[in-house]
Amino acid sequence: MKLHITYDHPIAINAFEWTPATYRQPPHVHASLEIGLCLTGKGCFFFGNKQYAANPGDLFLVNNEERHIAQSDPDDPSRYLFINFDAALLLAEEPGLLLPFSYRSTHFCNHIIGGSPLAKQLTPWMLAIAEELREKSPGYLVMAKSALIQLCGRLLRHYNGLLTDDERQNMVQSVRQVQSLAALVEQRYKGPISLGELADELGLSVSRVSRAFLETTGYRFSDYVSLLRIQAAKRELAGTDKAVAHIAFECGFQSLPTFYRVFKETVGMSPISYRQSMGVTE
Incomplete structure (x- = not known):
């Protein structure tokens, strides 16, 4: 099941709390990227054929391709804070920040254990985003966006060190191709535009850049x-x-x-x- 995500603010970031059902619901996928923080309770988080135990303080990374769903423990239902955001937001700022979400599901651990050094770095930024969007104080949009960039920057530094040289090179190449294509789109979207013409201008294969664009941003070109x-x-x-x-x-x-x-x-x-x-x- 593919969910259609709409955003509650002029910026493409949502923050919401959610308690999963105590039975396993059908998994879903969405074009947006997502990070979940288990606030209380226990349960499981499923990503395709992978399963992780969920405890307070644990975080989970969700990209735009992997089917996923969380489930609560019947005796101690879990409650999550989710930060849901559009990949285009990072693409416009610093495309490299998308690298942690460009993983291939079978070789990636979506689970960041609560209390780990990385979880301690990320959790305050998760809470800051939620607070900014909830309180809507003056300047809250730029503050929420800044907190998201801080959060993803720390993810990038962590996961970049876990990649092999070949993996890093391939992922960086894809992101750079997507960045080049996105830059042309932003210049010309108000007029007639086609993927074939832009790919030819960049000297890229249409099929290659189309696939890279979808994998990196979650969006088809159109x-x-x-x-x-x-x-x-x-x-x-x-x-x-x-x-x-x-x-x-x-x-x-x-x-x-x-x-x-x-x-x-x-x-x-x-x-x-x-x-x-x-x-x-x-």
């Missing part, structure tokens, strides 16, 4: 282009009084029905409802 267009449209809807149709075409959509459909699928409401929720009237 979905990423739509995401950038929707993000631009959200900024225009919230910050200007331009007509919705004008915004749609200005942001790269070729038809209004497509814009309305993609906007509602991505944001969870219509463009007009979103504008109203931001306090802007027609």
